[in-house]
Amino acid sequence: MQPNLVQEIQQAAQQKWERHAEVKEYMSAVNPPMPKIDVVHYPSALHQSGESRVIRFDQSEKLQTPYPATTPNLLANYLRICAGDTLKTEVNASSQMFYVIRGQGRTQMRHGTLEWKEGDLFTLPAVPDALHSADSDTAIYWVHDAPVLDYLGAKADKERFEPVLYTKERLNKELADVRKIAEGRNRTGILLANPNFPLTMTLTHTLWALYNVLPAGVTQKPHRHNSIAVDFVVASGPETYTLIGKELNPDGSIKDPIKALWTPGSVFITPPGWWHSHHNDSGEDAIVLPIQDAGLIMNMQLLDFQHVK
Secondary structure (H helix, E strand, C coil): CCHHHHHHHHHHHHHHHHHCCCCHHHHHHCCCCCCCCCEEEHHHHCCCCCCCEECCCCCCCHHHCCCCCCCCCCCCEEECCCCCEEEEECCCCCCCEEEEEEEEEEEEECCCEEEEEEEHHHEEEEEEEEEEECCCCEEEEECHHHHHHHCCCCCCCCCCCEEECCHHHHHHHHHHHHHHHCCCCCCEEECCCCCCCCCCCCCCCCCCCEEECCCCCCCCEEECCCCCCCCCECCCCCCCEEEEEEEECCCCCCCCEEECCCCCCCCCCCCCCCCEEEECCCCEEEEEEECCHHHHHHHCCCCCCEECC
């Protein structure tokens, strides 16, 4: 090969390696304006009728991602499965959480068959697919961490835990036990944990879940955290809601809040770092199930949970 030709090929290769070498002035790029996380509501009407299907909470256009995402780290969905139908879920995720809103049936995956009913919650690890069969009209709240894998360009091929079932009976018993010893406290709930993650004490290595009761007539004072919450309303009466805002007033209340009503079977998003307080002005106890990416955030030691005393 001619020396000049070799040199030209080498120069072309060098130019190829350099073509994406950008630089930014420090102060203009150190804190880039990231896409805004909004308070969004996903009503229960989305899963109450129609054919069997996956109903994604897709905010990818707003988040500017080339893949479906509800938050940068999580994708939340409703599964609607008509009586007698089966619905297959296939996702590249390392953690999946399913909460049965109504109905009963079973989920088949490579580990075996898991039976579930209304009020049960179960988690699946990095399984390639799962087949959900409904004996009666069914709706399931499904949250997973596929957006994290999509962002990293990674494949979920290692299981960090085995499937876990938290029955409705177990959840309600544990919550009742906590209420007995937590009387007078401003917050009463149980964190769902897995023995494989003793440091973060979370549902999975990425997901965090709280089964939280808001008793009738109670207001839970404002708190904040750097994880994004995808809040599912298990049960509530009228005039039960969350106030959400960026700042506090001098008296500890939330400044210029957005009001997110609690409607059973619905979901709302709480942005990261925003103050939020829960209010139950009804005569009925309410229960909320927030799912967060706090397993990741806590592992990074960035959760920064704060609350008004």
